[in-house]
Amino acid sequence: MVAFSFKFLASVLLAIVDGSSALVPPSSIGSKHTTHRKREIAHGVQLETYHPTGNYETYAEGVVHPLRKRRGVSFKESSVAFLQSRLGIDADKVAFHSGYENDVVSHSYLKQVHDGIFFANAVANVAINKDDKVVALGHSFVTPSKQCSTFFVFVSVTNPTRSGNNAITFNGSTSGNVTSESGPGLVFDYPQDASTAPNTTANINAARVNNFYIVNSVHDISYRYGFTEAAFNFQQENFGKGGAEGDRITALIQAGSGIQVDDADFTTPPDGQGGIMRMYLWDFTSPHRDGAFENDIVVHENTHGISNRLTGGGTAVCFQTTEAGGMGEGWSDAMAEWTEQTDATIRDYVLGQYVSNNPAGVRTHPYSTNKTTNPLTYADVGNLSEVHNIGEVWANMLHNVYAALVGVYGFDATARTNPDSTGGNAVYLHLFIDALAIQPCSPTFVTARDAWIQADVNRYGGANKCLLWTQFASRGLGVSAQNHTNDATVPSDCSLFPSN
Numbered sequence: 001m002v003a004f005s006f007k008f009l010a011s012v013l014l015a016i017v018d019g020s021s022a023l024v025p026p027s028s029i030g031s032k033h034t035t036h037r038k039r040e041i042a043h044g045v046q047l048e049t050y051h052p053t054g055n056y057e058t059y060a061e062g063v064v065h066p067l068r069k070r071r072g073v074s075f076k077e078s079s080v081a082f083l084q085s086r087l088g089i090d091a092d093k094v095a096f097h098s099g100y101e102n103d104v105v106s107h108s109y110l111k112q113v114h115d116g117i118f119f120a121n122a123v124a125n126v127a128i129n130k131d132d133k134v135v136a137l138g139h140s141f142v143t144p145s146k147q148c149s150t151f152f153v154f155v156s157v158t159n160p161t162r163s164g165n166n167a168i169t170f171n172g173s174t175s176g177n178v179t180s181e182s183g184p185g186l187v188f189d190y191p192q193d194a195s196t197a198p199n200t201t202a203n204i205n206a207a208r209v210n211n212f213y214i215v216n217s218v219h220d221i222s223y224r225y226g227f228t229e230a231a232f233n234f235q236q237e238n239f240g241k242g243g244a245e246g247d248r249i250t251a252l253i254q255a256g257s258g259i260q261v262d263d264a265d266f267t268t269p270p271d272g273q274g275g276i277m278r279m280y281l282w283d284f285t286s287p288h289r290d291g292a293f294e295n296d297i298v299v300h301e302n303t304h305g306i307s308n309r310l311t312g313g314g315t316a317v318c319f320q321t322t323e324a325g326g327m328g329e330g331w332s333d334a335m336a337e338w339t340e341q342t343d344a345t346i347r348d349y350v351l352g353q354y355v356s357n358n359p360a361g362v363r364t365h366p367y368s369t370n371k372t373t374n375p376l377t378y379a380d381v382g383n384l385s386e387v388h389n390i391g392e393v394w395a396n397m398l399h400n401v402y403a404a405l406v407g408v409y410g411f412d413a414t415a416r417t418n419p420d421s422t423g424g425n426a427v428y429l430h431l432f433i434d435a436l437a438i439q440p441c442s443p444t445f446v447t448a449r450d451a452w453i454q455a456d457v458n459r460y461g462g463a464n465k466c467l468l469w470t471q472f473a474s475r476g477l478g479v480s481a482q483n484h485t486n487d488a489t490v491p492s493d494c495s496l497f498p499s500n
């Protein structure tokens with residue numbers, strides 16, 4: 001979402017667990033940001049949810065698992081055996097939820113079982129590299145003193161106007177009229193007339209086509225970097241390539257006939273159920289402007305689906321805490337920025353300038369490597385409670401990482417279609433996607449940083465270790481950062497690395 005939190009339509013999750021019951025004691029990260037989230041579920045009704053602390057360990061080149069010497073063992077069995085041995089629990093307490101293998105690691109997403117009952121948010125993820133060694137373990141397993149329940153309310157995804165395998169776009173609502181607009185030869189030429197109302201037939205058609213195009217572009221870019229069928233993406237058909245299908249994105253243009261203004265949102269149900277993007281009109285100008293024409297807002301919304309699906313194995317329930325929800329906003333802004341940078345000159349980036357008719361856009365600061373232009377650091381998170389504000393801190397750290405990678409490796413204009421590119425923008429997007437898949441459920445700034453550094457070991461042999469540490473540390477997320485207290489230190493072997 002651009003202006004308010006996300007996806008509570010899709011999932012209301014109650015996880016009631018005694019804080020002292022964690023199997024492995026929670027780490028010293030003490031702020032409620034990392035374990036709680038308050039949200040309004042009806043007018044005046046607030047719900048505070050608790051989510052077990054996500055413990056996270058990364059192992060650089062990897063550690064052995066108990067089944068490594070046996071032949072014919074699947075990565076699923078290996079990951080279950082590793083979790084059992086690491087936590088000292090029985091096999092019947094662990095169930096395999098989902099998993100897949102990509103070009104650098106295999107991913108297993110596990111859940112805790114007790115007497116055949118699954119624990120909401122008591123999950124684990126294990127990544128095993130091509131050397132058959134475990135490189136990352138995230139878990140929030142708990143002792144079975146109290147039970148958790150999960151409830152999902154789903155909106156049901158069927159009256160097409162603009163449809164394809166990855167997206168279907170409607171005017172207003174899914175009960176909107178069915179019109180056929182594909183011209184001969186698949187020419188989609190629907191010019192916008194910015195001087196007339198956004199809800200003229202011409203402008204609605206233009207908005208639909210633009211939104212459809214951007215959603216398909218995001219599908220194709222993210223697919224090439226690892227958000228595939230097996231990695232729980234959004235497609236109507238999966239062509240036998242794994243994952244659950246029937247879940248393309250439904251995009252509603254001028255949702256609710258454009259009555260709501262100045263916002264956009266995205267609902268992410270689990271893999272196999274379609275994502276819903278709702279775009280609205282913005283009333284900063286006359287005539288009003290349609291969010292479906294602001295490409296970075298479309299990308300921002302779409303990226304909620306990507307981050308929610310990649311983290312935790314397609315369950316889409318891993319960003320429930322305040323900190324994780326905030327970081328979700330950050331990943332969305334960062335991906336939007338990635339699609340808007342066009343060359344090796346790293347410009348400050350501002351989201352939402354068109355709809356707001358304001359060069360400052362809809363965030364508090366431009367994303368910038370300049371600490372005067374954007375002074376946000378990790379410590380600010382402790383003082384922030386609104387998810388978009390928290391997201392700005394994370395997105396700005398990622399902006400700095402992006403700038404440093406492009407500074408070293410240059411910018412490759414083919415990166416959108418060429419994931420084998422060695423350009424800094426391609427390296428960045430690989431780490432972005434890879435890290436989402438190996439980080440724990442309920443990620444924090446600290447665990448998400450660790451996931452980036454581990455992702456770099458997995459794919460690039462750790463070539464960017466010092467670059468990454470230096471950039472995170474420059475914004476307070478150094479080696480000893482915790483509990484929203486800044487730390488600027490980098491590992492000792494990185495101390496001579498240039499900072500910018």
Ligand SMILES: *[C@@H]1O[C@H](CO)[C@@H](O)[C@H](O)[C@H]1NC(C)=O
Pocket residue numbers: 028029030031382483
């Ligand atoms: C974390 O910070 C909060 C607020 O500053 C403080 O109340 C809490 O005691 C701290 N926890 C730890 C473990 O340092």
Ligand SMILES: *[C@@H]1O[C@H](CO)[C@@H](O)[C@H](O)[C@H]1NC(C)=O
Pocket residue numbers: 177178179180
């Ligand atoms: C739906 O569109 C068709 C033409 O595409 C038109 O004949 C019909 O009247 C429309 N229905 C409504 C309710 O607008």
Ligand SMILES: *[C@@H]1O[C@H](CO)[C@@H](O)[C@H](O)[C@H]1NC(C)=O
Pocket residue numbers: 197199200
């Ligand atoms: C366009 O929106 C205006 C209100 O903003 C409304 O009065 C008008 O009826 C709408 N036109 C169409 C074609 O829906």
Ligand SMILES: *[C@@H]1O[C@H](CO)[C@@H](O)[C@H](O)[C@H]1NC(C)=O
Pocket residue numbers: 171172173176177200201202204205257
């Ligand atoms: C869009 O939907 C509104 C009602 O939701 C309808 O009045 C309008 O005619 C539709 N416009 C187009 C171009 O389909």
Ligand SMILES: *[C@@H]1O[C@H](CO)[C@@H](O)[C@H](O)[C@H]1NC(C)=O
Pocket residue numbers: 370371372373
């Ligand atoms: C950072 O931004 C400030 C304020 O715009 C400007 O004065 C300063 O020169 C900038 N620093 C660099 C290194 O560009």
Ligand SMILES: *[C@@H]1O[C@H](CO)[C@@H](O)[C@H](O)[C@H]1NC(C)=O
Pocket residue numbers: 379380383
């Ligand atoms: C957070 O707020 C407290 C109290 O207003 C203030 O003392 C502290 O400097 C703030 N921290 C940051 C990083 O802005």
Ligand SMILES: [Ca+2]
Pocket residue numbers: 229232233234235243244245246247271272
């Ligand atoms: Ca899917």
Ligand SMILES: [Ca+2]
Pocket residue numbers: 294295296297350351352353354
């Ligand atoms: Ca823009």
Ligand SMILES: [Zn+2]
Pocket residue numbers: 001002003006300301304329332
């Ligand atoms: Zn958002």
